[in-house]
Amino acid sequence: MTVFILVAGVFTGAQVWQETAARLAATGSEVHAVPLTGVDPDRPAASADVDLETHIADVIAVIDTVGAAAGREIVLVGHDYGIHPVLAAADRRPQRISRIVCLDCGLPHPGVPALAAVPDQGLRAQLADQVQRGEDKGALAPPARDGWERWGSTDGVCGAALDRLAALAVPQPLGTLLQPLRLTGAVSSVPTTGVLCTRNGASIDLVQRLVDFGDPAMAALTDPQVTFFELPTGHWPMLSCPGALADVLLRAAAGEGRRLRPAGADGPPAHLRPFPLDVPEPPRDRKGHVDLYIPDAEGPRPAVVFVHGGPVPAGARPTPRDWPTLVGHARLAAAEGMVGATLDHRLHDVADYTRAAADVAAAVDLVRADPRVDADRVALWFFSGGGLLTADWLTEPPAWLRCLAASYPVLAPLPGWGLTGSRFHPVRAVAHAGRLPIVLLRAGRETPEIAATVEAFVVAARSSGAHLELVDVPHGHHGFETLDAPEEVRPALRHAMRSVVTHLSD
Known part of the structure; x- marks a missing residue:
């Protein structure tokens, strides 16, 4: 019994x-x-x-x-x-x-x-x-x-x-x-x-x-x-x-249930699979918790700072700034003549958003202070759970922030995260974005809980007159760059990058 x-x-x-x-x-x-x-x-x-x-x-x-x-x-x-x-x-x-x-x-x-x-x-x-x-x-x-x-x-x-x-x-x-x-x-x-x-x-x-x-x-x-x-x-x-x-x-x-596979048991895990675009490999300059990918171009250049999602366990190896998706995006930015920047921040738990936000702000300061960067033309691009970190930048967009992009982001705290009353609530923050251009990449096969936050954000952005551009990946899943067929993903990645570059060039 x-x-x-x-x-x-x-x-x-x-x-x-x-x-x-x-x-x-x-x-x-x-x-x-x-x-x-x-x-x-x-x-x-x-x-x-x-x-x-x-x-x-x-x-x-x-x-x-x-x-x-x-x-x-x-x-x-x-x-x-x-x-x-x-x-x-x-x-x-x-x-x-x-x-x-x-x-x-x-x-x-x-x-x-x-x-x-x-x-x-x-x-x-x-x-x-x-x-x-x-x-x-x-x-x-x-x-x-x-x-x-x-x-x-x-x-x-x-x-x-x-x-x-x-x-x-x-x-x-x-x-x-x-x-x-x-x-x-x-x-x-x-x-x-x-x-x-x-x-x-x-x-x-x-x-x-x-x-x-x-x-x-x-x-x-x-x-x-x-x-x-x-x-x-x-x-x-x-x-x-x-x-x-x-x-x-x-x-x-009775001992039933799904069992997890060890890391790497079936080949590279999803986040370590190749980036779907073949992009040149520009010089990389590592500065603390930030990597700069430098284009072959004269003078200070606009920069795109890519902010990974999470939470990511503290012991994860390699760290996010070396993941193919982040590296691929940074190289793609460099191929467009922009400085691409990746970083590691300390979002290891849902309780870490305040600390992660400080890490991102410090990384942005480091990027803008680099003499190869045009400090007055910077874009921020967020991924997944890093989407909540957009709230600070939406609430008070600085003059140098020319564009904010997000791929399959979480745009409101998920149930059980205990962040409902916190400042990390982009759905509420977007009303203050003014004319800041926002490029949002949506995954058509997003999980229902995250998709609901994205839809709420879109409704709030439109009702407040925010400058929102939607780039859809109709058959894409969360993390589509390395999960889905490259031919499904490439057009959206190119489109989104061109939009960001255009806003940086204005």
Whole structure:
């Protein structure tokens, strides 16, 4: 018999699992939704007395109650914050656990508190300040009914279910978020399944791309014991699609799911495949975190600065400025008589946008200060997740910025990124762009979540009178330069580059 032990996320207790638990039980499985101390009504406690260790003990108590009878396979399921007590409990009872399921959450690292996974970055900073002031007791109030989006996408959660979520929510003891996760390493032997909710911004393909970047820390996800599933819903699948979630949990318990391939197993990963245009190789000048590709032309020349996307793991090798797409674009710019510039910035996590924006600004200053560059004629070209970095330049375009281009960009924070109230929101910023020329390359087969941000940007740009030019790749995917047939991509790349060059030459 399979025994499911379910552990809820922040602000929620055992009741949130009601429908999913009933469906699992109907298949003959044994199901235990763990009542968490200080959260569930039948486990009252003062918030100051509750921390992560308290909830680890709650999970271990259920594991021990289930018993070790032959044929009883225990599957631990942790949603959101719940993965922290789940991992720690499995680390202390590894022989008893047949599988861990991470439900729409990352795999936390030892020594890191759950606070690091709080999606609302403003709240994360506020709590960190409280800790520094010694204010680490008490509880965090749950959001109001219309505030749950700051904690994850509510896609698929009907009005009645959202009412129920808000009604059942309780304050989260701060100690559960602030106490670091302590692991011995024994949990690494336990098979693991990740269930990703795509409407919350995650997908298996995205995780595969992170593996393909070559960061050694991601290599463990390619272990044959690690599997993945997707659910086309938001962050609370136990409310939006309990039947589909129950089915996925049963399949995970049976060892099913998609497995990731090791980086380079099937040849070069997508981001390292050749650029689709054959462009000359001009001289390259490396300056700190910036590379300049110098054209064969007299006098200071206009420049195009290419800003990579992300997040890209810190251990990725090669770094983005050496990726064929960035190098190819810079060489193409040089072939047009422009200085092409690539750079590395530190967008390693969705919490890094402020740091990445500072890196980009410093790189632009370095490029403009170079005597081979006409400092009054510069264009910026952004890619993918780097699209959010356009917001600063759209809000207050400097006189020297003659054009802003973006390829398959993310143009509004995705659900679960915790950036909704931040300055990194191009859809809002474009209203201030004035007559700044904007060249936007759209992928016709973009992922729905990113495509929605692009469409919102186009609507906002047109309503505000922004100078927007659309260049479509009708059959292109996200990252089309190295993913799609060259004949599909070349016309759009040439068209977009010529448009940027024209604006720089005006």
